[in-house]
Amino acid sequence: MLEVKNLQVYYGVIQAIKGVSFRVEEGEIIALIGANGAGKTTILQTISGLIAAKQGEILYGGVDLQKIHPHKIVAMGIAHVPEGRRVFSQLTVYENLLMGAYTRTNKDEIEETLEQVFTRFPRLKERKNQMAGTLSGGEQQMLAMGRALMSKPKIILMDEPSMGLSPILVEEVFDIIKSINKSGTTVLLVEQNAKKALSIANRAYVLETGNIVLEGDAKELMNNESVKKAYLGE
Amino acid sequence: MNFLTHLLNGISLGSVYSIIALGYTMVYGIAKMINFAHGDVIMVGGFIIFTLMSTLGLNPFFSVLAAMIVCTLLGMTIERIAYKPLRKAPSLAVLITAIGVSYLLQNLALLIYGAESKSFTSVIPVKALSLFDGRLSISGETLVTIPLCIVIMIGLNFFIKKSKTGRGMIAVSEDKEAAVLMGVNVNKTIAITFAIGSAIAAIGSALMFSAYHNLSPTSGAMPGIKAFVAAVFGGIGSIPGAMIGGILLGVIEILSRAYISTQLGDAIVFLILIVVLLVKPTGILGRKIQEKV
Numbered sequence: 001m002l003e004v005k006n007l008q009v010y011y012g013v014i015q016a017i018k019g020v021s022f023r024v025e026e027g028e029i030i031a032l033i034g035a036n037g038a039g040k041t042t043i044l045q046t047i048s049g050l051i052a053a054k055q056g057e058i059l060y061g062g063v064d065l066q067k068i069h070p071h072k073i074v075a076m077g078i079a080h081v082p083e084g085r086r087v088f089s090q091l092t093v094y095e096n097l098l099m100g101a102y103t104r105t106n107k108d109e110i111e112e113t114l115e116q117v118f119t120r121f122p123r124l125k126e127r128k129n130q131m132a133g134t135l136s137g138g139e140q141q142m143l144a145m146g147r148a149l150m151s152k153p154k155i156i157l158m159d160e161p162s163m164g165l166s167p168i169l170v171e172e173v174f175d176i177i178k179s180i181n182k183s184g185t186t187v188l189l190v191e192q193n194a195k196k197a198l199s200i201a202n203r204a205y206v207l208e209t210g211n212i213v214l215e216g217d218a219k220e221l222m223n224n225e226s227v228k229k230a231y232l233g234e
Numbered sequence: 235m236n237f238l239t240h241l242l243n244g245i246s247l248g249s250v251y252s253i254i255a256l257g258y259t260m261v262y263g264i265a266k267m268i269n270f271a272h273g274d275v276i277m278v279g280g281f282i283i284f285t286l287m288s289t290l291g292l293n294p295f296f297s298v299l300a301a302m303i304v305c306t307l308l309g310m311t312i313e314r315i316a317y318k319p320l321r322k323a324p325s326l327a328v329l330i331t332a333i334g335v336s337y338l339l340q341n342l343a344l345l346i347y348g349a350e351s352k353s354f355t356s357v358i359p360v361k362a363l364s365l366f367d368g369r370l371s372i373s374g375e376t377l378v379t380i381p382l383c384i385v386i387m388i389g390l391n392f393f394i395k396k397s398k399t400g401r402g403m404i405a406v407s408e409d410k411e412a413a414v415l416m417g418v419n420v421n422k423t424i425a426i427t428f429a430i431g432s433a434i435a436a437i438g439s440a441l442m443f444s445a446y447h448n449l450s451p452t453s454g455a456m457p458g459i460k461a462f463v464a465a466v467f468g469g470i471g472s473i474p475g476a477m478i479g480g481i482l483l484g485v486i487e488i489l490s491r492a493y494i495s496t497q498l499g500d501a502i503v504f505l506i507l508i509v510v511l512l513v514k515p516t517g518i519l520g521r522k523i524q525e526k527v
């Protein structure tokens with residue numbers, strides 16, 4: 001469904017992504033793991049069109065996303081939960097969710113999705129009219145995920161959804177990702193919490209300073225000696 | 235009674251500053267730039283109304299409407315041609331361009347209309363109101379300006395808070411990239427912001443020139459700067475801030491002219507600005523400008 005081929009991305013003269021290739025099949029959870037500064041966020045932002053690649057292709061359903069205007073990508077079924085949540089602090093929870101449905105026009109369908117999001121995140125319903133800037137970190141993460149779901153995506157890109165959360169909330173977030181995937185949405189998950197990410201993923205890629213150094217079945221990678229050493233703290 | 239007259243005149247002038255300041259503050263909020271040509275859009279609006287009304291004899295309502303359309307198109311054209319190509323340029327380049335556009339508009343007006351100032355006929359057909367046996371007289375301009383500006387401010391606030399486009403504007407002003415991820419067309423949103431600001435400026439132009447009558451190619455510069463000061467005063471980027479800043483500025487200006495010194499009115503306005511910014515650098519309602527991490 002999504003295929004990245006020989007992707008190269010630069011910040012000025014510095015090459016952040018040095019020829020990365022990977023693919024995501026429909027229905028999968030794919031984990032992209034790597035240390036700070038490996039280039040995980042850069043890859044997701046390039047897929048969403050926020051950064052232009054120097055080289056390579058990003059094929060989605062056969063279309064090269066780089067030829068699409070960035071603001072039109074979400075309407076193609078790709079939602080992005082950005083690193084650090086980036087909810088709109090001056091808008092209420094409800095208005096943030098409506099922003100997620102910005103490109104949709106059918107009011108009844110939007111209302112239906114809103115109900116689904118509220119069922120998945122009852123906390124958001126309770127805090128519907130609260131300013132998003134006053135939510136706790138965990139609530140903001142829920143809002144960022146709910147907002148992404150409001151576009152009814154076929155694939156959802158998640159950038160470190162567990163960052164800065166308490167262990168209980170981390171569990172909850174990963175459960176939610178699993179259940180989002182169960183209800184038919186493909187997930188491309190970027191994480192530093194490699195253990196949790198590998199435990200829910202089908203396949204995974206390991207990124208080191210702009211290169212993919214390992215890839216394969218998530219369960220197998222969990223038993224890989226170098227992964228254990230570098231990312232699982234064993 | 236004299237004081238009340240001055241106060242009403244101050245509020246009237248101030249509400250015109252407010253609606254002009256909306257243009258500065260909205261553009262700053264969304265495009266993070268100061269559109270110094272905004273004042274000259276007011277001047278262009280004035281000349282359009284003057285030409286249609288005094289030269290061609292059209293009725294005031296249609297003249298103002300035409301000025302709104304021309305200013306809207308002008309604002310969007312300036313953005314498209316002068317500012318859009320500089321979206322990623324350093325802010326100093328954008329500032330210099332804006333000043334350039336400002337002089338360009340002034341000089342075009344100079345070419346067409348000459349330097350001599352024109353006498354602008356009021357577009358407001360309302361008679362002055364005389365109260366307390368004629369001890370308090372309120373001009374027709376004041377009677378129309380204050381409520382009209384209030385309606386515009388409330389209307390704009392409502393539009394931004396309640397419409398989808400308005401929400402998109404708030405999203406772009408807070409976090410452009412996150413807005414793009416939601417599917418907001420940032421360029422279109424910026425264009426709409428310029429359009430709204432310029433259309434409102436045309437109304438401000440009609441009200442201001444109706445009250446003060448003198449129209450020349452540089453007539454937009456001073457009110458433009460003062461409206462900008464009002465926006466900074468209230469907290470640039472904040473819409474309620476522009477309203478409060480504008481009205482305060484108008485009142486301070488008129489009262490200082492009346493009670494302190496006619497000549498020093500403007501100087502006092504700017505002095506107060508400096509003091510306010512020393513005490514609260516973000517203006518009255520301004521929030522801290524968030525640095526991207």
Ligand SMILES: Nc1ncnc2c1ncn2[C@@H]1O[C@H](COP(=O)(O)OP(=O)(O)OP(=O)(O)O)[C@@H](O)[C@H]1O
Pocket residue numbers: 011014016034035036037038039040041042043083192
């Ligand atoms: N705007 C930028 N300008 C210049 N260099 C950048 C910029 N953003 C990222 N980089 C560099 O690109 C590299 C990859 O950064 P990226 O944010 O993609 O890493 P990451 O894997 O997401 O890291 P983290 O886990 O800390 O979020 C880093 O070396 C970083 O310093």
Ligand SMILES: [Mg+2]
Pocket residue numbers: 040041042083159
């Ligand atoms: Mg990152």
